[in-house]
Amino acid sequence: MFLDAPRTPLVRRDLDVREPGVDEVRLRVLACGVCRTDLHVVDGELTKPKLPIVPGHEIVGVIEAIGARVSALHLGDRVGVPWLGSTCGHCRYCARHDENLCDNAIFTGYTRDGGFATHVVADARYCFRIPSSLGDVEAAPLLCAGLIGYRSYRMLPQARDASRAPNLGLYGFGAAAHILAQVALHDHRRVYAFTRDGDVEGQRFARSLGCTWAGGSSDAPPETLDAAIVLAPVGALVPRALAHVDKGGVVVCGGIHMSDIPSFPYELLWGERVLRSVANLTRDDGALLDLAARIPVHTTTHTYALVDANRALDDLRHGRFEGAAVLVP
Numbered sequence: 225m226f227l228d229a230p231r232t233p234l235v236r237r238d239l240d241v242r243e244p245g246v247d248e249v250r251l252r253v254l255a256c257g258v259c260r261t262d263l264h265v266v267d268g269e270l271t272k273p274k275l276p277i278v279p280g281h282e283i284v285g286v287i288e289a290i291g292a293r294v295s296a297l298h299l300g301d302r303v304g305v306p307w308l309g310s311t312c313g314h315c316r317y318c319a320r321h322d323e324n325l326c327d328n329a330i331f332t333g334y335t336r337d338g339g340f341a342t343h344v345v346a347d348a349r350y351c352f353r354i355p356s357s358l359g360d361v362e363a364a365p366l367l368c369a370g371l372i373g374y375r376s377y378r379m380l381p382q383a384r385d386a387s388r389a390p391n392l393g394l395y396g397f398g399a400a401a402h403i404l405a406q407v408a409l410h411d412h413r414r415v416y417a418f419t420r421d422g423d424v425e426g427q428r429f430a431r432s433l434g435c436t437w438a439g440g441s442s443d444a445p446p447e448t449l450d451a452a453i454v455l456a457p458v459g460a461l462v463p464r465a466l467a468h469v470d471k472g473g474v475v476v477c478g479g480i481h482m483s484d485i486p487s488f489p490y491e492l493l494w495g496e497r498v499l500r501s502v503a504n505l506t507r508d509d510g511a512l513l514d515l516a517a518r519i520p521v522h523t524t525t526h527t528y529a530l531v532d533a534n535r536a537l538d539d540l541r542h543g544r545f546e547g548a549a550v551l552v553p
């Protein structure tokens with residue numbers, strides 16, 4: 225399914241599969257999640273896609289062709305392809321192991337064709353093995369919603385008060401938050417879920433996963449937050465989160481795109497509060513996949529046929545489901 229121009233529907237096109245390059249593998253796609261970043265590409269909010277582009281960067285597939293230099297993966301392996309498609313390996317960010325910040329990175333479903341397709345060619349060095357206990361559809365949302373959420377989570381400070389397990393606020397309770405909540409609860413954190421105001425169904429969903437409290441994003445949580453992660457693309461949530469975070473606490477912005485953050489009084493940041501973003505992922509963040517299998521994390525998914533990709537994107541745009549949408553060819 226191709227995007228020819230921003231703000232137009234994806235169109236189906238039947239093409240021959242291509243052979244992988246020396247460092248590449250070709251996968252038969254088993255499932256591909258639909259991420260909010262795909263919406264940002266389709267809606268023209270991320271402005272530099274290769275066009276036409278096949279979106280999709282939460283790909284689970286089985287290897288059916290392999291490049292001459294690939295030795296770590298084999299025919300028949302089931303692997304995941306994430307947003308980070310490849311990096312240059314020699315810029316100053318790559319040199320200091322910040323490959324997520326690479327100046328020359330290639331992104332799956334944005335600057336190289338992604339997984340809204342029956343087949344995809346990927347750089348083998350950036351693929352992840354999928355633990356066998358995770359189903360194809362179940363694993364797909366882990367590959368971006370999960371990885372980016374986990375990267376945000378890794379930016380939280382360690383608990384320094386042994387008498388009290390830290391808590392965590394999650395602003396925006398979509399695909400990433402529903403995975404992250406399970407990871408945080410596994411770490412004995414109390415999790416406070418903030419949905420759109422009035423989203424009773426979303427709050428019920430958050431509580432069903434074990435969140436201690438769920439309310440609207442205008443509501444005050446029952447206690448001060450040690451940290452908050454903002455996963456909705458809404459800049460107005462940033463000062464709201466800061467207002468509820470304790471001195472020394474952290475607010476992490478997990479999304480790739482956000483509406484403008486309104487100005488706010490310095491007092492909200494005072495007290496050594498930290499406001500930061502996370503960008504993309506590194507291959508180290510792939511540790512989430514084994515962790516998710518161990519906990520185990522259960523993803524809530526809504527499957528669509530590949531040809532219904534436009535409907536899946538529209539349902540995501542309008543928040544018509546809980547959890548994550550996944551396309552199945």
Ligand SMILES: [Zn+2]
Nearest residue numbers: 312315318326
């Ligand atoms: Zn680089």
Ligand SMILES: [Zn+2]
Nearest residue numbers: 259261368369
């Ligand atoms: Zn994504």
